[in-house]
Amino acid sequence: MTMTRKRRSQVLPFSRVSIIGLGLIGSSVARAVRQQMPTVRLTGHDADADVRVRADALGIVDDVTDTLGAAVTDAELVILCVPVGAMGAVAAEMAADLPIEAVVSDVGSCKAEVIRALTAALPGATIVPAHPVAGTEQSGPEAGFASLFNRRWCIVTPLPDGDPVATERVAEFWRRLGSMVEIMAPDHHDRVLAVTSHLPHLIAYTIVGTANDLAEVTQSEVIKFSAGGFRDFTRIAASDPTMWRDVFLANKEAVLEMLQRFSEDLSHLQRAIRWDDGDTLHDLFSRTRTIRRSIVDQGQDDAAADFGRKHD
Amino acid sequence: MTMTRKRRSQVLPFSRVSIIGLGLIGSSVARAVRQQMPTVRLTGHDADADVRVRADALGIVDDVTDTLGAAVTDAELVILCVPVGAMGAVAAEMAADLPIEAVVSDVGSCKAEVIRALTAALPGATIVPAHPVAGTEQSGPEAGFASLFNRRWCIVTPLPDGDPVATERVAEFWRRLGSMVEIMAPDHHDRVLAVTSHLPHLIAYTIVGTANDLAEVTQSEVIKFSAGGFRDFTRIAASDPTMWRDVFLANKEAVLEMLQRFSEDLSHLQRAIRWDDGDTLHDLFSRTRTIRRSIVDQGQDDAAADFGRKHD
Incomplete structure (x- = not known):
């Protein structure tokens, strides 16, 4: 379908994406974006300096920043790929540098608690929680690969008062990575x-x-x-x-x-x-x-x- | 090691093998014997007439017999590849036709109860219980394949008064199919x-x-x-x-x-x-x-x- 392909390439959902946390999932998102949306500018950060060095050597993002703030300051989409228990603290730490128009998403395996943490840390931000149901038993930036999300479900759990346009942009982002998207209430x-x-x-x-x-x-x-x-x-x-x-x-x-x-x-x-x-x-x-x-x-x-x- | 290979081919552990039960495991044993010991005469039987027809069509044994007795009457090794709960009844049914010098083995996943059933049904027979720790989730003669036992353990659990020569022949049989053999007490x-x-x-x-x-x-x-x-x-x-x-x-x-x-x-x-x-x-x-x-x-x-x- 040439029409579809053309229209798709015109509506790249985000052109500047920041990935926070460069482990298995974060590094797989980076690789999949590089493969499926090569014009996207990719920035990455990890709290672990050793992981930053390794991710940089792997060349999976355009820039690995030393600070969290520098990673998000120019982003259209920020994806938090950190353990669920770290979401609140990471969000709070980046709050001051987050552009007002940025969309914040995550890949956490539980949603109600993550939503509670993110909304508390980022009042007024546009938050679209998501959970790609995919993974392997391995960890670290070396373990990621571009096809991890291909033909797997990604569950998007919008907030009750969530922005429908932002939700659709995040959904389209995951579809571009090969996923099938399901919209679901966080508790369910x-x-x-x-x-x-x-x-x-x-x-x-x-x-x-x-x-x-x-x-x-x-x-x-x-x-x-x-x-x-x-x-x-x-x-x-x-x-x-x-x-x-x-x-x-x-x-x-x-x-x-x-x-x-x-x-x-x-x-x-x-x-x-x-x-x-x-x-x-x-x-x-x-x-x-x-x-x-x-x-x-x-x-x-x-x-x-x-x-x-x-x-x- | 040419020496080893030569000596091995001289001491084929059994030249006539009967496989009772032609499901996943039985049909895999048949295929593996065909591949690793092609001169062995293979006879097979299954209680299910439909399975007999399918096994015959697959050509995995030289002869599929209509009766259990006909399958064992000429055997040097009889391997029972039936569910553990059926071992006793099958052994009793074949007792009258079993040659006195035949070795009876099985592939059951528990050994103490199988030993109890086999020794009760076959007093005086040479019994060497074994358990190849291998399998897949599939069933039936079509599901078997020759490499199923390759590099997998086969546990042989001799009786306290078991014949050591028969035990070694059964162990060698499994080694020929690619398995590593471990000798163990049935209860353990x-x-x-x-x-x-x-x-x-x-x-x-x-x-x-x-x-x-x-x-x-x-x-x-x-x-x-x-x-x-x-x-x-x-x-x-x-x-x-x-x-x-x-x-x-x-x-x-x-x-x-x-x-x-x-x-x-x-x-x-x-x-x-x-x-x-x-x-x-x-x-x-x-x-x-x-x-x-x-x-x-x-x-x-x-x-x-x-x-x-x-x-x-």
Whole structure:
């Protein structure tokens, strides 16, 4: 569609973008912008001087600034790619240098708490919270890549009195990076992600810890025989510790509620095993297969067996 | 090493192998034998007539027999690749046709209960239980492939009075298929696998069921936003329902004990979240990263981020 392509290139949503936090997500946003919107002027900053040096060497943004203020002073869009618990402090620190017409967005995994922190720190600013549902277990500027958001959902959670034009610009920004955009209320976002992301991470962290603590099964045995299922859990249990600590504390209520439901369901299965109730087990195990098929059908996971792992 | 290769080819551990059960594992054993020991005469049987027809059409064994007796009557090695709960009945049914010198092995995921069933059904037979720690979430003869066992561990759990020569022949058989062999006591095997395989499967089945049952988060939302972590659990929750029902019932005690420990650890984290104890969370999340690294270092999982999933 030439028409569409032409119109798209005319309405570049932002021409000067600042990325605060140059880890896995921030550096992937930078790379994706460079690839998909090459004329955008990219500025980056990270609180960690070592990360700044590495990001600069990687050349993923046009300028890496030494101060937060210098990174935002000329921005049309500022994206906060820092742990959820750091959003408020970072926003407060940049408030004085933020241009009045700039749009502030973020990539945080919980939205109600981030909105509370950002609106408190940036009264009067145009805030459009967003959450790209994508990532890997790796961290740091070297771990990012341009296609991370491609064909993944990005959930935009506008404020009740949010600017619809700014919302559409942020949505279009993510579409340009390859994402599919969903608009959602912040509270609903937090409940959906508690199930599809936060609870899975919490459980993966738990079971990997449980296995590590067993006295009678050595750690080397756990590692050797991990191909029986355990290794699938270790991937997400290798995710960034600070990011995830913040997520659980920031989305506490929804996580605790989902955890309660999970524990009830687990007790139900525990009882079925204890009382040799094979039918209850078989019924559940048959239902869960269907969900996997839907995820593969909708392109949210690899269709190949075993995640398409190499079997050479 | 020409010497080694030559000597190996002289001591083919078995020249006539019968595979009972032609699903994912049985058909993979057949394919791997065909590839690694092409002179072996392969016979196969499955209780399901439809599976027999499909296996025959795939040509994965030399002969698919209509009866179990015909499949074992000429065998040097009989490998039972059926669900753990079916082992006893299958062994009893083939007892009358089993040659006295044949070695009987299996691929079951729990060993103490399988040993109990096989020794009861086949008094006097030479039994060498084994468990290749490998698999995918798919089922059926079409899902198998020759490299499934390559660089994976196969745990051999000889009986206390087991024949050491037969044990070594079965171990060599698995080495020929590409596996690394570990000898282990059956009870210890069942405890190790309860942690590295059975508990992960039980938890994955539970959380996928929990997500499916939520009223306020639609199933389409669970599927859409599964890339946040949930999808990793759905892979193993798509595993064969009959096989896994049998595993939990057969390894009941070890599974219930590990489940108890897991539940305690989960309650500990739940409490940390409720009381904003970020340090407890961060400490655990840092420890679990190390385990992932070891699994990758030891070649038991893909080193690429995100399981090496395609990000195109």
